Amino acid sequence: MNRIEAPRLKEIDTINFIEPRKVLIGNIAPFYSIENQGSEAARIELFFKAGTIIDRPVLASLCSGLLLAGTSKESATDIHNNIDDLGGFFDINLSQEHTVVSVYALNDQIIPLLTIVMDAMHNASFPEAEIEEQIADKKQRLRVSYEKVNFLCQRDFQKRLFEGTNYAKVTEIEDYETVTRAEIIDFFNSNYRNGLLKATLVGRLQEKQLIEIEQLLEPWAGKEVTNDTPIFKQQKGNYHIEKTATVQTGIRIGRIMFDRKHEDYHGFVIMNTIFGDYFGSRLMKNIREDKGYTYGIGSALAEMKDNGYFIIGTEVGAEVAAATLKEIQFEMTHMKEQLVDKEELELVRNYLLGQALKSADGPFAMMDLFLGVEMHGLDYSFYNEALKKLKLITAVEIQSLAKKYLVWEEMLVITAGQQLID
Amino acid sequence: MRPKQRKILQNFNFNMIQFERFELKNGLKVIFHKDTSTPMAVVNTLYDVGARDEQEDKTGFAHLFEHLMFGGSVNIPSYDAPLQNAGGESNAFTSNDITNYYNVLPAQNIETALWLESDRMLSLAFSPKSLEVQRSVVIEEFKQRYLNQPYGDDWLLLRPLAYLKHPYKWATIGKSLQHIEEVQLDDVKAFFQKHYNPANAILCISGNFEFEYIKQLVEHWYGNIPGGIKPARILPQEPKQTEFRKAIYERDVPADAFYYAFKMGERKSEEYYIADMLSDELGKEKSSVLYLKLKKELQLVTDINAYILGSLDQGLFIISGKMMNGKSMDELDSALWEVLNEFQLNPITAQELKRLKLKIRTSREFQEQGLLNRTMNLAYYELLGDANGINEEHEIYNAIEVEHLQELSKQLFVKENCSLLQIKATQSHE
Structure with missing residues (x-):
């Protein structure tokens, strides 16, 4: 047999792109969905404008960590228990331009899960104790990062490459000393309420369930702020x-x-x-x-x-x-x-x-x-x-x-x- | 553990993962999984060799060898280039138990992956240059992951504390840079001879193909590879732990860290599944027992987790975390044992058990989204004894009752079964 020569290759002729279903939530924010055939796995992602460039990054960071930290009626633990009861998971990802809240569950549980998360956010009370805990955790994590050469050069790269723009802003330990609860609440009100820019669903739901999701999200829908694009100078x-x-x-x-x-x-x-x-x-x-x-x-x-x-x-x-x-x-x-x-x-x-x-x-x-x-x-x-x-x-x-x-x-x-x- | 009775809950409509199986005359076991929904194919090869099969004076070798598998084979000078040319990608990982290689590529070019993968099973090029370079690469990997990171060497310290005899006492990367520096080409050849033959491998292929087509391709590319002997595995047995062990190291890090390691059953035991669920309950989510007590209530830690190592031989149940600045690890120690003792007396409610099972079910559904995951898992279950284990596991989890968790916690969480590693921070922060 011939092991020297490679088997003949076949060209890739087509790639199928699937267009998501699109509706507007509250006439502003697009909601895209793609059907996940033959699986029970469902995911919803919510894109809020609450990224780090919009204000001091320390606010975006703390606020994203406190979204499910309690309401006047329920503690953070109550909320997490409710999420667990549905067998659901969530994660919250902060980037420069967005905060993305993602929830994961089986098809049957995805709407109840979204309901819990939106309710916790709507009534978020930002308890003092939770803020303090969050600050202690984040300070420690930052100190650990300071020990990594990878982190140090990446951060310095960011600061210098984007100099003079909001993209250059980073959080230092001192920033945690001066931040107040009122500022966090302000940040939440300006960047989450009416701050949902788009939402996505991958799952297998009925039309009426999709409408239910749209209704749940409607109070949050907002429009992207059309800030002037920052002018970046080449840095060398x-x-x-x-x-x-x-x-x-x-x-x-x-x-x-x-x-x-x-x-x-x-x-x-x-x-x-x-x-x-x-x-x-x-x-x-x-x-x-x-x-x-x-x-x-x-x-x-x-x-x-x-x-x-x-x-x-x-x-x-x-x-x-x-x-x-x-x-x-x-x-x-x-x-x-x-x-x-x-x-x-x-x-x-x-x-x-x-x-x-x-x-x-x-x-x-x-x-x-x-x-x-x-x-x-x-x-x-x-x-x-x-x-x-x-x-x-x-x-x-x-x-x-x-x-x-x-x-x-x-x-x-x-x-x-x-x-x-x- | 096998379920006592078949209890299928209403929501639990499992999609069975279908597969077919055959074996070549040279001893190669082959699993085929058909998926008609994907344009991609996966070719996964699991070799039944890991860091536990190394000699104590030549550790880190199985992993270094994995790197050398990409350094060209007997008839083909480069592994990666032809695969990339076919639109594909390849990677591999080594654990204490296994070495697993995988290729993901457009289905129409699957033959390229079989050509490449079978040729390196036949024989390697054993190039001195490849050894020299990969030795340096692995040394840099060692530095990047274990030496140049805060807390990076924790497992290098914990393993020899928890295991005295069994080769699990060293990490996959090896005991020291020196072992890697000393590897000779003859060692590489001997290792290949012993462990890399069809009888010691499981090949798992998936994609939108007909079974007969796959059979014919595999027969063509692998059929004439000489069958070796599956090497006997006689490993030093770990004596039963009978004393509490503790080691303290000082490191230039910002916060104290702790690792409690409890000996637990091997991967194939019933205990594994119970321990898995127990670790979820104790320290996986923000509603878990340890998180609520030690972080939310007592504010002793910034971070705490419980998880298990699914080792093929006796495993470890780990509770680890970092201290809140200003709190002492002694304080944590008494509080932790108190929580564990309390859990033994009053474990969990039926509702909590139900949600643990539901979470396992959700996780599984997401894991199985990926073709690569499914393919790797089938090969791994075949190694455990039967690829169909992948479809049976949920029933094992479903059959777990509160009492099982309670019993196991009584058995695991005793001082004599525990090895404690503490990292003392030399940096101070107010």
């Missing part, structure tokens, strides 16, 4: 955060980019995949698989509302941190000076096609895929464009994108750990 330069007695150094390198509506977006994603965004990328091949400097390294195009940024991240042996920076610089230069060969481009093409197919597999993945375009005011034609670009892009185009964006001198470079050794 090298900065080191000294942290003694560490055996690895954290590294972040990046620059401001653009969002999904930019003409270079699709091409850049393909170029970046080659450079640093999959296991066989240039960065991984060189810095992990050839030099053994790290357990992992990667680059990404991170997305924000109307904006985006490029970021390279890794943790490497303290003694090879300086050498790693040189190798990253070398890989950028290499991308700019040499055309990608046919074989590598073909591999990345096929790889990305396979990943696209996987990212559309199943109703939960499909909802995430949908939200990825919805947040930018786009639709599924965006993905069809991406697939088209994948088929048509040339090595010359990739090179010109690298020349345009992978410019070492324009990068912000943050390291955290021991002093760098040349």
Whole structure:
């Protein structure tokens, strides 16, 4: 038998995108749902405008942790007991632009669960004792984070890259000393009440149950504030955060980019995949698989509302941190000076096609895929464009994108750990 | 534990996970799970070898070996590139018990995964360069996960406290960087010879295929791999613990941390399921017993959890957390034992038991959303004795009664069954 030659590959011909059902809650906030056939699992996600950029991040953080912390009638424990009785779960995720409240349960239990959560939020009383406990917990967690080089360089990267905008704001220990209950309540009233920007459901419910959900959410519906998009200036330069007695150094390198509506977006994603965004990328091949400097390294195009940024991240042996920076610089230069060969481009093409197919597999993945375009005011034609670009892009185009964006001198470079050794 | 009687609750309409099974002449066990709803396929290979099979002077080896499995095989120089070229991705993990490799790729290219996976079962390339590089990568992994993180070395300290003889006394990553530095290519070859053969593996494939097609493909790619001998596993047995053990380490961290480790039954025992539920009740959610008493009421801790290690041999029931600044671990110790003693006397209500079962049911439904999860689990249950265990487990959970939890808590939560690790913070914060 022939074990040398690879089996013949078959092209991926179609990817099926499923359009969610859409209605407006209170005539303002979209509610999207996708049916989860053949399963009892149901998830509802609520997107509130209460992210960290809207005010002091400490308020967003504390408020999100106190949403289910008690009402005048029920304690936090009562509420959690009620959620448990339904066999349900919840989590609350805070990001720069949103707070997302997610609830998970079996189909039968998802509406009772949502009812409990919305009721707890509607009557949230922000008890003093709960606030104090939350502050003590968060301070400790932050102190633990201060011990991680990864956290230190990521945070400094954020502060410098977004300098002069709300995206640069972070929480320090001192912020917890000055925050008051009244401020937290104000934050809640301005950013949760009439702050529900959109909601999603993946599950198998009847039409009348969907209407029930809409009614539950209606009092919360609000409109996205159309703040002026902040102006980000390109930040560059090298900065080191000294942290003694560490055996690895954290590294972040990046620059401001653009969002999904930019003409270079699709091409850049393909170029970046080659450079640093999959296991066989240039960065991984060189810095992990050839030099053994790290357990992992990667680059990404991170997305924000109307904006985006490029970021390279890794943790490497303290003694090879300086050498790693040189190798990253070398890989950028290499991308700019040499055309990608046919074989590598073909591999990345096929790889990305396979990943696209996987990212559309199943109703939960499909909802995430949908939200990825919805947040930018786009639709599924965006993905069809991406697939088209994948088929048509040339090595010359990739090179010109690298020349345009992978410019070492324009990068912000943050390291955290021991002093760098040349 | 088997259910005493079949009690099917109204809401419990389980979707059975269907599968078929066959075995090749060389001893390879194969499970096939058909899913018509997905365009993807999963090829999962479980090798019945883990860190517990290592020699005490060569720890961390099973895991390092897992890295080497991606360094090219006898006929194919690169593992990852052809798979990526087929639109797929691959990864693996090593535990104290098993080493598990998986490929996820578009279904129409499944043959690529079988070609690659079968060739590395046949033989590796054993390249010196791959060993040299992966040794460094694993050393960096060791640093990144265990040495350069606050509380990162907790399990490196807890394992040798809880286990004196059994190889569970070292972590999968290994006892020390030195063991990894010393590995030779001959060690790699010997390990492959002993553990990586069809008789020591379970292959599980899923996707929208016909069974006959899969059978024919597997026969083609794996049929002529020489059958080895499934290595006998004779491990040092852990003597019954008869004394309370305690170790205290100082670390430059912001808060004291504690880890209570109680010996519990092995994965295949009835006790495992009861302990699983018991750990949920004691310390999983914000309504759990330990959380309510030690955090909400006494405000001794910022964080407390109870969970179990589902080890194939004797496992551990862990209660761990971090102290609120200003509170002492002695205070916590007496309060914790008081809660555990109280629980033995007055365990839980029927309502609480019912909701524990419902939560297990919800979790299961979400876990089974993913094709990869289902495929891995089928292989793991086959290792436990029967892939169909995946469909039988809910009845075992359903048959658990309050008394079972009470009995087990009496048996587990005694001082002589406990090893306590305390991390004393040298940083001070008001």
